[in-house]
Amino acid sequence: MSDPGLACCTxxxxxxMSANQAEQVAPLLKALxxxxxxxLVSLIAxxxxxxxxxxxxxxxxxxxxxxxxxxxxxLHSAGLLDxxxxxxxxxxxxxxxxxxxxxxxxxxxxxxxx
Amino acid sequence: MSDPGLACCTxxxxxxMSANQAEQVAPLLKALxxxxxxxLVSLIAxxxxxxxxxxxxxxxxxxxxxxxxxxxxxLHSAGLLDxxxxxxxxxxxxxxxxxxxxxxxxxxxxxxxx
DNA sequence: GTCAGGCATCGACGACCGTCGATGTCTTCG
DNA sequence: CGAAGACATCGACGGTCGTCGATGCCTGAC
Numbered sequence: 001m002s003d004p005g006l007a008c009c010t011x012x013x014x015x016x017m018s019a020n021q022a023e024q025v026a027p028l029l030k031a032l033x034x035x036x037x038x039x040l041v042s043l044i045a046x047x048x049x050x051x052x053x054x055x056x057x058x059x060x061x062x063x064x065x066x067x068x069x070x071x072x073x074x075l076h077s078a079g080l081l082d083x084x085x086x087x088x089x090x091x092x093x094x095x096x097x098x099x100x101x102x103x104x105x106x107x108x109x110x111x112x113x114x
Numbered sequence: 115m116s117d118p119g120l121a122c123c124t125x126x127x128x129x130x131m132s133a134n135q136a137e138q139v140a141p142l143l144k145a146l147x148x149x150x151x152x153x154l155v156s157l158i159a160x161x162x163x164x165x166x167x168x169x170x171x172x173x174x175x176x177x178x179x180x181x182x183x184x185x186x187x188x189l190h191s192a193g194l195l196d197x198x199x200x201x202x203x204x205x206x207x208x209x210x211x212x213x214x215x216x217x218x219x220x221x222x223x224x225x226x227x228x
Numbered sequence: 229g230t231c232a233g234g235c236a237t238c239g240a241c242g243a244c245c246g247t248c249g250a251t252g253t254c255t256t257c258g
Numbered sequence: 259c260g261a262a263g264a265c266a267t268c269g270a271c272g273g274t275c276g277t278c279g280a281t282g283c284c285t286g287a288c
Binding site: 026036053054055056058065066068069070072085087090 | 263264265266267268
């Protein structure tokens with residue numbers, strides 16, 4: 001390493017993601033990197049008003065209510081979902097800002113040439 | 115459950131992601147859901163020609179060469195990176211199709227209202 | 229043919245993740 | 259008040275992940 005005359009590789013032209021930015025975005029992707037959580041976000045986003053209650057989400061999967069609650073907590077802790085208690089039921093809503101942050105990640109730092 | 119008269123929740127208006135689609139997309143997100151791999155993809159995408167050799171990537175991290183090789187293998191196995199051996203060195207290149215597939219995921223199935 | 233270097237693979241270890249059953253908390257109803 | 263239902267939390271289990279040191283393979287140089 002550190003051989004100045006070698007230059008085996010192409011230099012970095014653009015501005016790659018910083019280590020700090022990577023550490024911040026990775027948790028969001030990690031929260032979404034699960035089939036169940038992906039479907040949960042999709043179900044909530046496709047619901048009227050961009051929100052859905054846990055009882056309905058629970059019926060959409062062959063999983064225990066405890067497992068669904070856990071996944072919702074992960075998504076909420078990652079800042080992807082908002083939680084609102086209405087009476088006996090709890091409604092989760094998508095946070096468009098968080099999703100657009102992920103979308104911007106692929107638009108800004110990884111531009112497809114053509 | 116299965117009480118037909120309850121209707122506690124909002125009905126699903128849009129078309130949520132299918133279980134099959136979620137199972138297909140989740141591995142891509144899981145491959146990207148790591149700070150090191152995120153920076154690897156970013157570094158490669160920011161390099162000239164959208165490709166970079168392992169020796170250069172190895173110098174950008176405080177990790178073992180074996181670890182970097184492992185992460186590159188994960189990204190390659192997920193279909194996000196292309197591998198090309200040139201002489202002694204190995205070059206990895208981003209696959210724009212795979213990245214745009216992820217980008218489409220957030221554009222198509224989760225449209226931000228405004 | 230021998231040597232050096234770039235990269236992949238192997239085996240191992242600790243840490244984390246997804247799922248479950250059981251239990252707790254809180255709200256509404258009668 | 260007590261009962262029932264919706265949801266969260268707890269503790270535990272097996273599986274996967276990220277990282278490492280050691281080793282193997284393959285290429286180019288001498």
